[in-house]
Amino acid sequence: MKLKPIGLLIAGACLIAACATVKVESPTGTEPPLATEAVLASTPEADKCLACHTDKQRLIDTAKPVELAEAESKGVG
Amino acid sequence: MAPLEPWEKVLVDAGKFLPTDHGQIACMECHNGVQASEKEAAHVGLIASPSSEPEKYCGGECHSEQVATYPFALHSTQQGYWTALEARGGSHPALDEMFGNHCATCHTTCGECHVSQPKNVGGGLFTGHVFETTPPMTRSCTACHGSRVGNEFLGKNEGIPGDVHFREARMNCVKCHEGEDMHGTATDAMTAEVNRFAGTESPKCVDCHEEAAPNGDNNPMHQVHGDTLSCQVCHSVTYTSCDGCHVAVSETSGNPFFETDATYQTFLIGRNPIQSEERPYAFVPVRHTPVTADAYEYYGENLLPNFNAAPTWVYSTPHNIQKNTAQNISCETCHNGDASIFLTADKVRPEEMEANLSVIVESLPPMLTLEQTLNAPTTPASHLEHASNSCTACHTKGIRNAPVSPEDHVIYKDRNCSGCHKLQK
Numbered sequence: 001m002k003l004k005p006i007g008l009l010i011a012g013a014c015l016i017a018a019c020a021t022v023k024v025e026s027p028t029g030t031e032p033p034l035a036t037e038a039v040l041a042s043t044p045e046a047d048k049c050l051a052c053h054t055d056k057q058r059l060i061d062t063a064k065p066v067e068l069a070e071a072e073s074k075g076v077g
Numbered sequence: 078m079a080p081l082e083p084w085e086k087v088l089v090d091a092g093k094f095l096p097t098d099h100g101q102i103a104c105m106e107c108h109n110g111v112q113a114s115e116k117e118a119a120h121v122g123l124i125a126s127p128s129s130e131p132e133k134y135c136g137g138e139c140h141s142e143q144v145a146t147y148p149f150a151l152h153s154t155q156q157g158y159w160t161a162l163e164a165r166g167g168s169h170p171a172l173d174e175m176f177g178n179h180c181a182t183c184h185t186t187c188g189e190c191h192v193s194q195p196k197n198v199g200g201g202l203f204t205g206h207v208f209e210t211t212p213p214m215t216r217s218c219t220a221c222h223g224s225r226v227g228n229e230f231l232g233k234n235e236g237i238p239g240d241v242h243f244r245e246a247r248m249n250c251v252k253c254h255e256g257e258d259m260h261g262t263a264t265d266a267m268t269a270e271v272n273r274f275a276g277t278e279s280p281k282c283v284d285c286h287e288e289a290a291p292n293g294d295n296n297p298m299h300q301v302h303g304d305t306l307s308c309q310v311c312h313s314v315t316y317t318s319c320d321g322c323h324v325a326v327s328e329t330s331g332n333p334f335f336e337t338d339a340t341y342q343t344f345l346i347g348r349n350p351i352q353s354e355e356r357p358y359a360f361v362p363v364r365h366t367p368v369t370a371d372a373y374e375y376y377g378e379n380l381l382p383n384f385n386a387a388p389t390w391v392y393s394t395p396h397n398i399q400k401n402t403a404q405n406i407s408c409e410t411c412h413n414g415d416a417s418i419f420l421t422a423d424k425v426r427p428e429e430m431e432a433n434l435s436v437i438v439e440s441l442p443p444m445l446t447l448e449q450t451l452n453a454p455t456t457p458a459s460h461l462e463h464a465s466n467s468c469t470a471c472h473t474k475g476i477r478n479a480p481v482s483p484e485d486h487v488i489y490k491d492r493n494c495s496g497c498h499k500l501q502k
Contacts, residue, residue, distance in 0.1 A: 048114055050089065053088065054090075059083075059088055063087070064083065073334040075338065076224045076317070
């Protein structure tokens with residue numbers, strides 16, 4: 001496979017960045033530990049993350065377009 | 078690996094994912110964020126890659142076994158890179174910056190083998206967020222290991238067949254590279270592996286092919302060369318080598334990039350630069366790595382001050398195994414004085430000569446035929462008890478009535494004798 005890792009990386013970075021346009025340090029130590037006993041079953045009605053991430057049209061509408069960053073690397077990596 | 082649309086990469090398949098164990102856990106338990114209908118508000122404080130902190134998100138009662146060792150596994154430490162840099166004297170702070178820009182992107186999270194495509198190819202959920210026990214070969218492994226191992230294994234180099242294990246047995250990477258190898262076994266930095274070829278061979282061909290070990294079957298090739306040549310010397314074919322890598326940061330975009338001068342197909346047998354009890358082979362196939370003395374020049378002067386301390390033609394295990402190869406057709410292909418498949422000095426660039434002294438083949442294998450070896454007189458059983466293990470000590474001059482070896486034997490060394498002269502039973 002002929003990868004253009006950097007170009008794709010940029011694309012990927014944009015995508016991930018798109019999910020965090022408001023840059024906030026991840027609060028360390030404040031997250032509750034994984035609920036092991038009382039697991040929270042998700043439903044699209046109850047969970048807004050799930051609602052969006054299972055809705056193709058909303059994802060198409062909100063996904064940042066992949067900027068065609070010209071791959072600057074040359075040769076095989 | 079087909080490119081995914083941006084939305085496809087992040088589409089969760091509720092029908093598949095929610096019924097699984099991980100699907101029972103709320104998204105925010107792993108990804109943080111905020112319950113909000115607007116994307117930007119919802120993503121405040123988002124943790125895109127929970128498994129980059131495995132002890133926090135994957136450990137606990139669930140995967141404590143993998144979480145205990147993975148931080149010390151090569152996929153996580155990338156120690157192999159550092160071992161190679163340090164072998165050439167590289168220990169400058171500027172190299173840390175270089176590493177962060179160009180190498181760290183291959184640091185692998187649990188999720189990049191079990192949940193979504195590696196970030197360096199743009200990510201994307203494998204199967205609607207299902208955690209796959211078995212990593213998908215082309216969407217995980219060869220997304221990173223593409224240009225050499227992947228192309229060789231899958232037969233993507235023009236005119237060169239893929240690996241017999243893939244072509245005929247439909248084996249994927251993890252049939253040989255099992256979970257334990259990927260997760261590592263060390264639980265502290267002291268015992269962690271220093272590079273991919275440190276210690277025992279893992280996996281080891283004869284673990285599955287017992288019959289091919291010396292004394293396993295009647296194949297004279299296996300009998301004679303079971304531990305002088307690595308299996309790949311006879312069973313692999315032309316593979317990829319590269320030259321002249323340089324890295325830099327783009328002035329226009331600010332992005333790190335690399336350039337390699339040349340990529341070409343070679344098959345060359347060299348001396349084993351890391352011979353050990355665990356890797357006893359005198360000869361192995363060698364691959365040219367694209368490292369150059371000035372590869373990191375962009376970051377500073379002379380960052381690899383001991384460039385010649387490690388070979389640029391390195392020990393390799395090409396992933397295009399075949400039963401029949403051009404070199405294993407007969408004994409004579411290697412024993413006829415033809416140097417074309419051996420890494421002789423004329424094939425090494427002058428500026429890399431010194432670095433490769435441990436690999437360059439100085440004398441070709443002795444001229445011989447199968448008949449000669451089969452007809453060679455056997456060694457008396459009593460020789461087993463010889464205190465001296467030097468055959469030439471007696472047989473060159475005929476000391477103590479020992480038969481004098483023929484003149485053409487001057488090229489043999491002690492360790493060669495038992496290749497033809499088997500001990501009488």
